[in-house]
Amino acid sequence: MYKDGFTYEGGRVLQCDAFSETGLVKHGFSTKKKGTSTGIFSSLNLGVHTKDCRENVEQNFSLFCEALSIDSSHLVLSQQVHGTAIYRAGLKDCGKGLYRESDLQEIDGLVTNEPGVALATFYADCTPILFLDPVQKVIASVHSGWRGTVQKIAQWAVMTMMREYGCNSEQILVAMGPSIKQCHFEVDEDVYLEFLLHFHGMAEKSTIKKNGKYYIDTDALNIYSLLQMGISQEHIHTCNLCTYCNEELFFSHRRDGETGRMCAVIELQ
Numbered sequence: 001m002y003k004d005g006f007t008y009e010g011g012r013v014l015q016c017d018a019f020s021e022t023g024l025v026k027h028g029f030s031t032k033k034k035g036t037s038t039g040i041f042s043s044l045n046l047g048v049h050t051k052d053c054r055e056n057v058e059q060n061f062s063l064f065c066e067a068l069s070i071d072s073s074h075l076v077l078s079q080q081v082h083g084t085a086i087y088r089a090g091l092k093d094c095g096k097g098l099y100r101e102s103d104l105q106e107i108d109g110l111v112t113n114e115p116g117v118a119l120a121t122f123y124a125d126c127t128p129i130l131f132l133d134p135v136q137k138v139i140a141s142v143h144s145g146w147r148g149t150v151q152k153i154a155q156w157a158v159m160t161m162m163r164e165y166g167c168n169s170e171q172i173l174v175a176m177g178p179s180i181k182q183c184h185f186e187v188d189e190d191v192y193l194e195f196l197l198h199f200h201g202m203a204e205k206s207t208i209k210k211n212g213k214y215y216i217d218t219d220a221l222n223i224y225s226l227l228q229m230g231i232s233q234e235h236i237h238t239c240n241l242c243t244y245c246n247e248e249l250f251f252s253h254r255r256d257g258e259t260g261r262m263c264a265v266i267e268l269q
């Protein structure tokens with residue numbers, strides 16, 4: 001069993017202990033294990049827009065949701081574009097993107113205070129970030145690739161929770177799931193400059209330079225962004241599993257090229 005503030009028992013999902021302990025939400029980060037897809041999508045591919053057979057993807061959603069006791073008809077999917085738009089989802093959005101047409105375009109973060117709405121975001125190296133305010137009972141799910149990290153989408157999510165739902169950032173719990181870590185997040189100078197521009201001194205501190213390449217610790221930068229919003233350090237839980245390193249557990253776009261997608265989901269009970 002994997003333990004680092006996160007529990008993994010070998011199946012389809014990994015969960016953050018701090019979130020589980022509240023008893024307020026169903027949540028999880030998917031692995032690629034124990035699904036029905038084959039070939040490059042083997043096996044728990046949850047990417048609706050991949051070239052995988054639709055029937056297998058829907059079957060995989062059923063298996064993933066079953067592991068979390070979530071009703072798959074509660075899922076809300078949006079089209080992600082590495083932007084910073086946060087959408088306030090509700091019961092009216094359930095099923096969008098999976099069982100019916102979705103009008104949720106160019107949205108990388110979902111937030112709600114309605115029980116029974118399962119907020120889903122998708123990854124194959126980018127950082128999935130889940131939020132829970134256990135006092136106001138508000139949740140969010142955010143897709144933070146390097147562009148989202150640079151544009152501080154995590155801060156946009158916190159700001160939405162505070163402004164629209166009256167959350168106090170000191171109460172908010174954060175779970176950052178598996179993603180490509182510093183060991184494999186190699187970038188050229190142009191991308192490094194983007195980080196320098198947006199994070200000033202922090203980018204240098206979070207980067208290792210080797211053979212003309214830059215290896216950036218995006219978790220450290222997302223944590224920095226969250227601390228700036230008044231989130232408590234002890235409320236931020238980071239899974240240190242690298243999607244690239246752990247081939248048996250995760251899809252990795254950087255490692256595999258065309259591949260499947262993992263999902264992070266959260267629903268208020």
Ligand SMILES: [Zn+2]
Nearest residue numbers: 183184242245
């Ligand atoms: Zn790695």
